[in-house]
Amino acid sequence: MLGAAVLSPGLVASGSPAALLRVPLEAAAALLVLAVLPWRPVRRVAAGVLALLFVLTILSAALDRGFTSTVGIRFNPITGWPELRDGFGVLRDSTGSTAAFGILIALVLASVAATIVIGLSLLRLDGVGRRHRRQAAFGAGAVVAAWAVVGLVGAQVVPGQPIAATDAIGTIVSRSDQAAGTAHSEAAFDGAQAKDPFSAVPSSDLLAGLTGKDVIVAFIESYGQVAVQNSSFSPGVDRVLKQGDAQLAADGYSERSAFLTSPTFGGISWLAHSTLQTGQWIDSQQRYDKVTSGSRFTLSDAFGKAGWRTLSDVPSDSKPWPVGKSFYHFGTELNSENVGYRGPRFSYAKIPDQYTWSYLQKTELSKPHTPLMAEVDFVSSHTPWTPLPHLVPWPAIGDGSVFDPQPAEGLAPKTVWQDPHHVQQLYGQSIEYSMSSLFSFVHTFDDPNLVLVVLGDHQPATEVSGEGANHDVPISIISKDPGVLDRISSWNWQPSMLPSPSAPVWRMDDFRDRFLTAYDRARVRRP
Template identity: 50%
Template sequence: MTARVPERPARPRPVRLALALVLLVALPVVPGIVATGSPAARIPGESLVVLLLLAVTPWRRLRIGLASAFAVFVVVAIAVAGIDRGFRIVLGNRFDPLDWPLIGSALGVASDSIGAASVAVLVAVLAVVALAAGVALAWAALHVDAVIRRARRARTALTAVTAGWVTIALVGSVLAIPEPVTAAASTDTIGSAFSRASAALHARAAMAHTLARDAFAAVPGSELLTALRGKDVVFAFVESYGRVAVEGTSFSAGVRATLREGEAALSAHGYAAQSAWLTSPTFGAGSWLAHATLHTGVWIDAPAVYDTVVESTRFTLSDAFRRAGWSTIADVPSNVKAWPVGTTFYHYDTLLGADDVGYRGPVFGYGRIPDQYTWKHFADTVLAGPHAPVMAEIDLVSSHAPWAPLPQLVPWAQATDSTVYDPQPAQSEPAAKVWQDARTVQRFYGQSIQYSLGAMFSFLENVDDPNLVVIALGDHQPATIVSGEDAGHDVPISIIARDPAVMRAVEGWHWTPGMRPTDASPVWRMDAFRDRFLTAFAPVG
């Protein structure tokens, strides 16, 4: 005779009801907790609203739809709050839904830091958690609604709680109570995000007027950049080279030492330099926004604004050089895909990406190609031998997060031998280990800046070009984990040349002699540079 298996007792209804109530109270206020870091208990207005709607809805399918929509709304609010919190921590600003391209960039950097597989697992886990939270919240709303429908006292309690919520909310608003009992955190989060998106769209619409005003757009090439005729001009963006790199931090002493040594070497080779500060439109990421700001003379602080600008005919620095007869080149070693904006907007004659420079060595995190290789390849293929004057933008990426593993400087003659870099990643700590400690991250950041600057100095010391002019600058400050809170948006900029006439042309800028700007150095907004540069080397009118 087969023994009878006892049936599992059903979970008591009070326990299920209690669980449902906890979910309805806890999940909708999570966005507020994420935003403020405060776990203060509050009564969420969204849960009361959905319960009232369910109570007056006679059709079951519609009730299921309402509960599901409520759950999706809350889960989306939690996700937006989490992303916004991340933006504030890393980038120092609020998340605008129109800034979604930055999320992809962040995932790319995370992949370089902890590995693509780890990022994929993390994203999958978050997706499962979000789905589970949504299902649980929809169930909770329907379960509580079912209880309310069966018990008159429950309907009375819902009415009383709702009336109390409204009363307390009104009193709290009038008295400006700092920690109110009532909350609408999910609604506030979504509403705030939409408000920021609306403001961004308004700014984008107003940009047309700004783009239309351009004193240089109609200047003929014969009148542009006349004081730089015959010069090879390089705009070198040093990734994440911010003000914190050269002053007031635990790692700035090493960077200053590199600048001093490089300045002495440049002086020995006949170069002079002057430096100042530019205020970048971005912080911690979004390099392309800074590049476009410098080129266009327009303040581009968001992807939506960037999209508007690059769809326009705004006159860029590369346009000015091209119109004046220079051969123009963009050397962007981080590009692994086609970059149509390089030709449709910047109008570069030549685009060089990761697959165009012959590098066959190891990958160094996000900085796939060591900066010294980039400089040597540029010197050998662009500047060597007789050539027409060149204007180039070179994006140096060895100092891009995650700042590990780090490349090392090699003898200049070997810098384009890819095999020389093969052992270097193993000689550096991996990013996953570096990012376990903030101080270690900061130390590796400082070392990456020292490497990038050292690579530039090795180029200047070894290329015998009396007509070479280099404008070296940072694109933005590093992320908050390195910069700290309230670090500002300033980045160093230096102009380097052998020809004294170049320095005479910028005397009116009153920049500080040498490679390191000081507290007394001028601070310009980055969008002011284009007009001042074009004016200094060929005044309009």
């Protein structure tokens, strides 16, 4: 039991039972600690502490594996607790409150039971060793010698995991280094928040290059580089983008595209939104909470200061969004409850993208209005990517009830997610739908004053992106006014909705400053 416990972090990390065929140094070290303690009560406490430590290293490995497979990063014990809370929220939404809390309680009970069993195992082995000191000393020496030999030669059963195992020690050291690095980076982040020259730019200079334009920042959920390059499903997306290029050109529009590196992966979309808006690298819920409780100058602030009316539309929300008012200062906030939608839900996506475009056109863009800046989430491409809507004639959209038959035409998530290949294909189809909706909107409601900033928030989860995928997402700027794109000619973005592998790649936190610089009246600040 003790050997399995100290090797379990490697088992969890690799997913291979062969990880148990290793020599754990920590087992011998734990027994040595107990052997030098003379009093039984002290040994019992020490055994309990050691057992708890071993269980915590197993849980740490499990959290790392879960976070890596979903959001592409290790769990951070300093900043990761809000994300863990959000993950539980997703579990609760998926399984129901009863099942979610049942799973949580089962996990707590299993951890307590494992701690007790490992502690008793340590005490039992210590008792055997005290009764048979010579044999115990010989056995311990053999284990240490074997560990040293295989450690020196670097032997491995599982690639990347030496037979000479130090999983628990490695986890403790790694977590200590992670905590120190986090403390340093958070201090640097706090210092950078105060340095923001754009907040002092006169309103007459801000965004003068976009005067009279309606600007929509369109976040396409899970629209990652994997959707457009080197995947089994990218040819379908590429075909839609190329057709979109042709349609845009025929209608007199031009576009420029590149890639941005997102601070998040697989989910937690609001980290990407806030990074783009603030020009700061917001890669944890802790940073998000810190920034949004302050007064950082955002893109929406810049547009509002320069005279635009600002709007957010988050179709996945059903309640007011406090940060939208207190931090982003959006003049209007839309969600699933105040846009008149009476149609069906498509799994996570409460409202299909085409309806979102239709509502914006009908209530905001088609009427005489002050120039509008809107940040809009398009959520039809959100996991689990089934069932999916399909396009309907724009005049037929109405209150959305025209979509009523469509969910039944798709498969349920629990059916699709039994086959990773099927999941990937449906992800590709969801991006095809979202981008087709966009192109159809631009073509149907031709608007010479419309400027679109279209980008992904993050790559889809590892199930779709694959192990080790980057965090890059496509971004495009679309306009009918050549002057709008002339302003960004120095960026060297590519004239297509489909950026090639050689397209520029920026960090997402670079975008705000470059964008404000490009469209500033004087353009004297360097990007």
